[in-house]
Amino acid sequence: MQRLPFLTAVAADGQAQVEWLRDQLRQIHVAMPEHGALVSALNHCLDIARARIDSLELIIAAAHPELVPRAMPVVHQLEYLTGTVGVTFLPALRGEGDGERFVRGVLFAAARAAGMTWLRDIVAKLDRPHAAIVTFPEMPIVYAPPRHQVALADMPGLYHELAHAVFARDQAIGAALRASVRAHFAEHRRRGGTLTAEKRSARERDIARADAYWDDERLAELFCDIFATAICGPAHYVSFVELRLRHNRDPYALESSEHPPLSARVSSCFQALAIHHRKEPVVRAMADAWKAHGDVHAIGHDYRLACDSSLIDELVRVARIELSRTLPDHVMFSEPLRTDSALFEIDDQASLETILNQAATIQFLYPRQYSAWEPGALERLREIATLESNARDTRLLSATFYSGGQNVVGPVTFEPRTDRIRRRIDSPDCGRLRIGKVSCACWRLEIGQSNESLAN
Numbered sequence: 001m002q003r004l005p006f007l008t009a010v011a012a013d014g015q016a017q018v019e020w021l022r023d024q025l026r027q028i029h030v031a032m033p034e035h036g037a038l039v040s041a042l043n044h045c046l047d048i049a050r051a052r053i054d055s056l057e058l059i060i061a062a063a064h065p066e067l068v069p070r071a072m073p074v075v076h077q078l079e080y081l082t083g084t085v086g087v088t089f090l091p092a093l094r095g096e097g098d099g100e101r102f103v104r105g106v107l108f109a110a111a112r113a114a115g116m117t118w119l120r121d122i123v124a125k126l127d128r129p130h131a132a133i134v135t136f137p138e139m140p141i142v143y144a145p146p147r148h149q150v151a152l153a154d155m156p157g158l159y160h161e162l163a164h165a166v167f168a169r170d171q172a173i174g175a176a177l178r179a180s181v182r183a184h185f186a187e188h189r190r191r192g193g194t195l196t197a198e199k200r201s202a203r204e205r206d207i208a209r210a211d212a213y214w215d216d217e218r219l220a221e222l223f224c225d226i227f228a229t230a231i232c233g234p235a236h237y238v239s240f241v242e243l244r245l246r247h248n249r250d251p252y253a254l255e256s257s258e259h260p261p262l263s264a265r266v267s268s269c270f271q272a273l274a275i276h277h278r279k280e281p282v283v284r285a286m287a288d289a290w291k292a293h294g295d296v297h298a299i300g301h302d303y304r305l306a307c308d309s310s311l312i313d314e315l316v317r318v319a320r321i322e323l324s325r326t327l328p329d330h331v332m333f334s335e336p337l338r339t340d341s342a343l344f345e346i347d348d349q350a351s352l353e354t355i356l357n358q359a360a361t362i363q364f365l366y367p368r369q370y371s372a373w374e375p376g377a378l379e380r381l382r383e384i385a386t387l388e389s390n391a392r393d394t395r396l397l398s399a400t401f402y403s404g405g406q407n408v409v410g411p412v413t414f415e416p417r418t419d420r421i422r423r424r425i426d427s428p429d430c431g432r433l434r435i436g437k438v439s440c441a442c443w444r445l446e447i448g449q450s451n452e453s454l455a456n
């Protein structure tokens with residue numbers, strides 16, 4: 001009963017907060033209608049928050065000693081819901097500027113290569129190192145450094161962050177990886193041979209610790225590294241190694257964070273490369289640099305046990321199978337890396353992955369020519385980003401191209417919202433979308449269907 005004044009205050013504040021958040025979402029919806037699906041999901045969170053406040057008020061009104069303790073879980077749920085909307089998503093949405101819109105389009109392009117057909121929206125936020133929030137895997141927030149607005153450096157890391165949404169959405173991925181870990185250590189236990197009781201129990205303890213080391217978070221990180229390398233190719237491997245070499249960290253350290261040791265991560269990235277990419281000069285150069293870094297650090301017993309190369313190889317194999325199962329439309333980057341003068345050419349049809357792999361090759365093999373080359377590459381990336389963002393804006397497609405039912409009006413040209421870019425649907429079935437001289441497969445055509453985000 002002593003909690004009643006606290007509960008009354010929480011209910012009153014919760015109500016004020018929900019109303020304010022609703023108003024904020026209304027404003028965001030007007031200013032950024034392309035985030036309509038996300039705003040709907042957040043409004044749904046507020047509906048649940050409202051229901052929790054009603055429950056609290058019932059408990060307060062009853063003021064019964066047996067009911068009051070049940071209010072605390074309700075308070076915690078309310079805090080989670082208002083925090084998700086007001087602390088996690090609201091600042092990310094409100095901070096969307098030109099850089100964020102650009103990176104959002106880049107992420108859509110990466111998601112297309114990964115075959116993430118279920119992705120509905122992305123919020124990009126350029127204010128910190130790479131990270132992702134996957135509360136709604138279909139609508140993740142991806143954080144990235146501000147420099148992404150003007151430079152390609154570290155950009156392959158975006159694929160890793162998208163992969164967190166994939167891992168969070170499909171729990172079977174984690175289950176398959178965990179099963180591999182269990183099987184590996186079960187086999188290891190069997191190979192003990194004849195030992196004294198004391199040695200056997202010490203060995204058992206070590207194995208149990210190594211087995212437990214591979215928890216969900218660390219398996220997720222390894223999966224994301226493998227995913228990023230498979231989809232983005234050598235550019236991700238090179239970028240990953242380069243980023244790790246810039247920091248002074250022991251590559252074999254097991255403690256420290258929810259991430260696996262760097263050496264195990266670099267190995268899994270390398271194994272995830274197409275065979276013909278592993279011999280590429282830029283990959284060899286970075287592999288050699290990484291080896292030199294590893295050579296000055298000692299490999300401890302715990303690392304050898306927890307990150308045995310046969311386990312890492314097996315986890316890469318299973319992750320690749322899981323990637324194919326959960327994203328059957330993904331495209332592994334397999335283009336041979338360019339050489340000679342073709343390396344510096346920027347095709348007007350070049351994909352995001354092609355550009356990033358050119359960037360990696362030029363940056364590390366021809367560093368003095370990089371700064372002259374990068375602006376043209378960024379220009380092409382901006383085209384891709386605009387195209388991807390607009391292709392996802394199904395309000396434009398459905399409202400403009402279709403006259404109802406399955407009847408397609410086209411091929412046609414129209415002015416999209418920006419009034420700057422002309423688009424043309426060549427064939428509604430395959431959904432080719434053209435902006436200026438750029439053409440690519442359209443993400444999703446909702447034939448004759450108006451988007452719910454238009455309605456509310």
Ligand SMILES: [Zn+2]
Binds near residue numbers: 160161164221224
């Ligand atoms: Zn991660």
